[in-house]
Amino acid sequence: MESSSPSVPFPLLQTPIESKYRACTIPYRFPEDNPRRATPIEIQWIDLFLNSVPSFKQRAENDSSVADAPERAEKFAQRYTTILEDMKKNPESHGGPPDCILLCRLREQILRELGFKDIFKKVKDEENAKAISLFESVARLNDGIEDDGKRVENLVRGILAGNIFDLGSAQLAEVFAKDGMSFLASCQNLVSRPWVIDDLDAFKLKWSKKSWKKAVIFVDNSGADVILGILPFARELLRRGTQVILAANDLPSINDVTYPELIEIIAKLKDENGQLLGVDASGLLIANSGNDLPVIDLTCVSPELAFLASDADLVMLEGMGRAIETNLYAQLKCDSIKIGMVKHPEVAQFLGGRLYDCVFKYNEVLNY
Known part of the structure; x- marks a missing residue:
């Protein structure tokens, strides 16, 4: 169930020669490291993925769309655990040396090979329904803030608060399963500025x-x-006359929203006049990014997205996977925002920040 569409480089990415683009932000190893011995950072990250195996196994066990789900879930846990332990012994095994893209890809490949297409589908549908019911009150709350600066800060805080809903983080998955999460409480409880x-x-x-x-x-x-x-x-950008392209995953991965799911969400939120609560949404487009992981390599996006994005003058990468673990230092030809919450202690350590700290990285490109 791999994405069958061809991949092309994102047109607004500075060429590799100019920017030395490397998708993964955190270097797990350096040229002088022994290629056959796992580095301390590699072991640390392999352990992070090992710690997530039980929560993924549990989601897979409960996937009613798959026959013999418990048995297949056990096979997933055994196979993925074996691969990760192999990489500790020999980092070049299984296509290594490991980085966050490879570790994610191996996990998704095993799930798909065992017949699991979307083990988070049920929880995604439930959370989408809850969020749709709250959309109007959240949007009206923003509309009621007259000061432009305060309103945009509130919108940014909303993105960071929403980003807490991440079931790829073992700690957050446990909290979510036990208590659920309140969006407004999350907005109020963001770590204090300045962020990392x-x-x-x-x-x-x-x-x-x-x-x-x-x-x-x-x-x-x-x-x-x-x-x-x-x-x-996005609605605020539309109000200001900006055309907005939302790029979503081609295939399911963790609880990331997919291209078909996002089309359905937008259809439910628009009124009969094609508006989002009084804002013309004719300039809102949904694109298939061509991606099938919670992280992204910008040298591999869909031709559809590349065509639509070629003349954009603002790019936002959102979430720990796309904006922090990958692409934090990616250089783009236009203005860019990298935004997300730090949900792994290993990422906080690398950045010199706190767990659940926030990243809002803005780069302006003059004369684009």
């Missing part, structure tokens, strides 16, 4: 002086993330 990377004040200043003709937003999770976080921000 905090360009929000610079962005607020540009927001008041600058308008963008077309924005591309690489979306992340289902539920509160995309519906209560990203869509109110």
Whole structure:
């Protein structure tokens, strides 16, 4: 069940020669490291993926769309655990040395080979329904903030709060299963600023002086993330006259929203006049990113997205996988935002921040 569409480089990515693009942010190893011996960082990250195996196994066991789901889930856990342990002994096994893209891809391949197409489908549908019911109240709350700077900060905080709904984090998956999560409480309980990377004040200043003709937003999770976080921000851009392209995954991965799911969500939120709560949404497009992982390599996107994005002047990458674990240092030809919450201690350690710290990295490109 691999994506069958061809991949092309994202047209707004600086060429590899110019920017030395490397999708993965955190270096697991360096040229001088022994290729046959796992580095301490590789072992640390392999252990992180090992710790997530029980929660993935549990989701797979409960997938009613798959015959013999418990037996297949056990096979998944055994096969993936064996691969990860192999990599500790020999990092070059199984296509290594490992990085976050390879570790994610191996996990997804095993699930798909065993017949699991979307083990998070049930929880995604439930959370999408909850978030849709709250969309109007969240959007109206933003509309009621008259000051432009305060309103955009509230919208950004909403994106970060929504990004907590991430079942790829073993700790958050456990909390979510036990208590659920409140979007408004999450907004209020974000860690205090300044965040570990905090360009929000610079962005607020540009927001008041600058308008963008077309924005591309690489979306992340289902539920509160995309519906209560990203869509109110996109709606505000539409109100300002910006065309907005939301780029979503081709295939399911963890609880990330997919292209077909996002089309369905938008259809439910638009009224009969094609508006999002009084804002013309004719400039809102949904694109298939061509991606099938919770992380993304910008040298491999769908031709559809590449065509639509070629003349965009703002790109937002959202979520820990797409904006922090990959692409944090990616150089783009236009203005860019990398935004997400730090949900792994290993990422917090690398950045020198706190667990559940926030990243808002804004880069302006002049004369684009």
